[in-house]
Amino acid sequence: MRLLIVEDYRPLQQSLTKGLREAGFAVDTTRDGQEGLWYAMGNDYDVIILDLMLPGIDGLEILKRLRAKGRQSHILILTAKDTLEDRVTGLDLGADDYLVKPFAFKELLARVRALLRRSYRQKNPRIKVKDLRIDLTTQRVWRGRQEIALTPREYGLLEYLAMRAAETVSRTDIWEHVYEFNSAASSNVVDVYIGYLRKKIEQAGKPLLIHTVRGRGYFLGGQT
């Protein structure tokens, strides 16, 4: 899942980026409002974590412009402004969540996960595709009773496919939602990682879960 952090306070921006990347998210980050708007307009982020007091353009202005342009990314406002008016203004301008600084990193993670589930209409934090089970909270994966160990990148890919289970997902979509902006990878890497994932998930004697739809992409689920 791909996130954008727009936060001007360097220590916070660095620690959030690090923490979220370690939590398996692809994270783009900037400390400037103008640059943040440019990132958000040009990419399809699953969640944008947005500070309000920013150099360049104010966070609320970014929010307004994104919504005016019809951008559907879920936006979490992360700010030290804690008055009722501030919260109401932020939410009324189209933010999906509002978190006041200082905050617990675990809470931020939980809220980001909740927004992601909302993005893909997944209320249950445990996704089940045939005998494949994915716990979105602990990021653990089982096939039948056997737990499968995945690298963060592999998990990110599987999670995205699982969120859009039974739906054909293009390589571009995968690349946009699983890889960061500055990533050196190209969309061909997707095929490589799908290969890695297949090796770990598909098991002899069990039905195939990851299917290739020629010319269109992949889908996770039973036989088409």
Added chain:
Amino acid sequence: MTCSLRTRLVIGTVGTIVLLLTVFSLILYVMIRRALVNQFDASLLSTARMLAASVEQDGNEIELEFEVRQLPEFNDPQRQTYYQIWRPDGAVVAKSPLLGADGLLRLEGSLDSPVFGVLRAGNGQPQRTVGFKFIPRLSDSNRVTDSHLTKEQALTLVVARDASDLHRQLYLLQWLLLITSGVTMALSVFVAAIVVRRGLEPLNSIANEIAAIKEDNLAARIKTTSVPAEIMPIKSRLNDLLSRLEDAFKRERRFTADVAHELRTPLAGIRSTIEVTLTRARDQNEYKRVLCDCQAIVENMQTMVSNLLMLARLDAQQISFHSEQIRLAEMVNSCWRSLCDKALVRETGFENRIPVEMICDSDPEHLSMVFMNLLDNAVEYTNNGGQIWATGRQADDSIEITVANTGCTLTSEQASQVFDCFWRGDSSRKDAGVHCGLGLALVQRIVRALGGYTIVDVQNTEIFTIRLALPARGPSTNFY
């Protein structure tokens, strides 16, 4: 306890009405009494004159005309009019048959100026009497004269009439006036209470409106429209006061919110840094780096808290100063030394044009704080490769120092805000959390406390100048 305005007005109004009513009633009573008595006396005198005119002297005989004696008023016990006539020697010539054995008191006035008197009859009834001397007409004459030629023959006539009716009328009048006054007074209390209450209604409605204004709705104003001219200035002043109060509360709230915001951001930084680090095991170098990051944040927070404390002390006038001779150029150089590394990174040049011999009598600790903040601000906001310079000029009894830098992007309107707490030129806010917008606010307050003033100037394109004027002879008091 002081009486309420309403009570005072009611008491004043009713008191005035009572006083006026009493005086008016007394005057009215006296005038009516006099008129009634005069009327009574005139009637009495008329009867007496008629009686005198009916007395005839025939030789030595004195006769009263029979028709007169038979008049009902002299015989009717209900009307009770008495007369008595004396000769000059005191012998009674005639008297009213109603008197019986009693007699009247002899009063000796003249026909032109009769003497009136009051007496009480034997039965205790009040009577009014009139008496005068007169010359009876001779039987062959029908003219009454009072010439000295016949003075020896003058008779004395006294006529008395019962005045019970008159006294009863006056008594009635007294009660009438008393009752009328009493009722009027009672009504006046009632009417005055209503009038005063209605008159004070605008004050009450203003008081109610003020009572309804709480700390959380200071934007409310007194709206009562039907306000008398006398209360209009009070309404305007109260609304002005509310405006000032609202501004003060807004400033305080903004300041508190700003303080909270500025403390929350670094706290969020520390918490997030620590929590992310603790999510998994790290190597020693990483822990060390995280601790150093947290230390840097804490140091910045400490600077901000110290600045806030200093501002609070300056506002509360709790800072003590001690003056000494300061070589300004030397002090500015010394402040610059701690900033030159940062300036070097940004390739910022500095030129100290303050004359070496310039001396100022001021507080060295606080003045150095001023220069430190000014230069730090200049380094922070000068464009890369830009220039900073400080100049000094001695005026009559003050010293003017300017610190200027290139790379200014502020408008005049923005520049007018640079001394506000927590204000930052947003587009220039390159390092959030390190500078929280208190430096120049502190400069302004300290310079003011030192007896000087600060001016900001952005007239010259892209050059930001802060001008300080300090008294050459230092702060006038030891405590500010």
